[in-house]
Amino acid sequence: MRIARFATGDGIAFGVVEEDGQVISKVAGHPFGGVEFTGERYPVSEIRLVAPMLPTKVVAIGRNYADHAAEMGNDVPDEPIMFIKPSTTVIGPGEAIAYPEKLSSRVDYEGELAIVIGRLCREVPRERAADVIFGYTCANDVTARDLQKKDVQFTRAKGFDTFCPLGPWIETSLDPGDLALTTSVNGDLRQSGRTSQLVHDIPTLIAHVTNVMTMLPGDVILTGTPAGVGPLQVGDEVSVGIEGIGTLTNRVVSRD
Ligand code: ZN
Numbered sequence: 001m002r003i004a005r006f007a008t009g010d011g012i013a014f015g016v017v018e019e020d021g022q023v024i025s026k027v028a029g030h031p032f033g034g035v036e037f038t039g040e041r042y043p044v045s046e047i048r049l050v051a052p053m054l055p056t057k058v059v060a061i062g063r064n065y066a067d068h069a070a071e072m073g074n075d076v077p078d079e080p081i082m083f084i085k086p087s088t089t090v091i092g093p094g095e096a097i098a099y100p101e102k103l104s105s106r107v108d109y110e111g112e113l114a115i116v117i118g119r120l121c122r123e124v125p126r127e128r129a130a131d132v133i134f135g136y137t138c139a140n141d142v143t144a145r146d147l148q149k150k151d152v153q154f155t156r157a158k159g160f161d162t163f164c165p166l167g168p169w170i171e172t173s174l175d176p177g178d179l180a181l182t183t184s185v186n187g188d189l190r191q192s193g194r195t196s197q198l199v200h201d202i203p204t205l206i207a208h209v210t211n212v213m214t215m216l217p218g219d220v221i222l223t224g225t226p227a228g229v230g231p232l233q234v235g236d237e238v239s240v241g242i243e244g245i246g247t248l249t250n251r252v253v254s255r256d
Contacts, residue, residue: 001016001035001135001172002017002169002170002171002172002246003015003016003017003035003052003134003135003169003170003172004016004017004024004049004052005049005051005052005092006024006042006047006048007047007048007049007050008042008046008047008048012050013026014026014027014029014030014031015027015042016031016035016037017169021044022045023042023043024044025037025040026038026039026040026042030218031134032118032134032217032218033119033217049092049094049167049168049169050092050095051166051167052092052116052168052169052170053116053170053218053220054218055087055216055218055219055220056087056216056218056219057086057220058085058086058090058164058220058221058222059082059209059213059215059219059221059222060083060112060141060158060222060224061080061082061221061222061224062077062080062081062082063075063076064199064223064224065225065226065227067193067197067226067227068224068225068226068228068229069199070227071227076199077199079208080200080205080209082208082209082212083153083154083155083158084155085141085159085163085164085222086159088161089142089158089160089161089162089163089164090164090165090166091162091165091166092167092168093167093168093248094249094250095165095250096162096250096251096252097163097165097238097250097251097252097253098160098162098255099232099252099253099255100144100255100256101254101255101256102255102256103147104144104146104147104157106145107142107144107232108142108229109140109142109183109191109230109232110142110229111182111225111226111240111241112139112141112181112223112224112225113136113139113176113181113195113223113242114136114137114138114139114166114223115133115136115176115202115205115206115220115221116134116135116137116170116219117132117134117215117216117218117219117220117221118132118133118134118135119131119132119217120216120217121214121215122211122213123210123211124210125207126203126204126206126207129202129206129207130203132210132215133202133206134170134172135170135171135173135174136170136171136176137166137168137170137171137245137248138166138240138241138245138247138248139164139220139248140165140183140238140248140250141158141225142162142164143157143158143163143229144156144157144158144160144163145157145229164222165240165248167246168246168247169245169246171244171245174244174245176195176202177195177196178194178196179194179195179242179244179245180193180194180241180242181193181194181226181240181241181242181243182241183228183238183239183240184241185230185232185236185237185238186236187237190228190230191225191226191228193225193226193228194226195223195242197226198223198224199224205223206221232252233252234252234253234254235251235252236252237250237251237252238250238251238252
């Protein structure tokens with residue numbers, strides 16, 4: 001099932017994108033714990049998709065593909081490295097990434113598989129990880145690389161408003177074990193990886209994160225990016241595509 005959030009003249013609601021991708025069926029309330037349809041259906045051409053969830057936090061994992069760790073001159077970590085992107089970084093498909101030109105001159109894309117949590121959970125053992133996963137979506141862990149190198153930690157570099165595009169929807173029935181992941185800029189392929197290359201797999205990430213903090217329905221874990229990260233410029237259009245999910249496309253505009 002593909003769960004989206006969408007805007008109409010009446011406000012924002014969750015909906016299920018039906019298989020042909022042409023129609024969205026509105027859901028009453030939220031979809032966590034079960035979907036109840038209102039009976040209202042809209043042509044996708046007449047609605048606007050927004051971020052597929054509003055997480056209370058986005059937990060991101062660093063250096064989780066060996067080829068990306070190597071291109072950054074880093075070793076693969078024994079344990080997952082985690083950092084937080086504020087909830088205010090989240091934008092949806094088609095929304096603009098705001099380039100903070102007065103503060104950074106090097107802003108990179110990072111295409112990633114995102115895990116969406118479906119229920120309140122903590123201290124989840126690896127073997128129970130599947131029970132707390134609602135589904136998967138595409139993410140772009142936009143990063144001010146110059147500030148990441150300058151600062152001791154990642155808060156500023158990873159935390160600008162609009163630096164976490166998510167979408168276009170959540171796929172709830174998907175085996176994430178070996179999916180093709182690509183990132184392209186203005187149609188040119190820049191990253192091409194497979195989720196089978198994750199250093200720390202999804203059950204390990206869920207166990208690791210939930211041993212530190214409680215996750216709430218709609219919270220997101222970004223699983224890391226493969227090799228090929230590189231800069232964005234104002235005016236670019238960046239797309240992250242994941243097999244079995246879809247393609248998340250955003251343009252870059254100047255913030256200043
Ligand atoms: Zn990342």
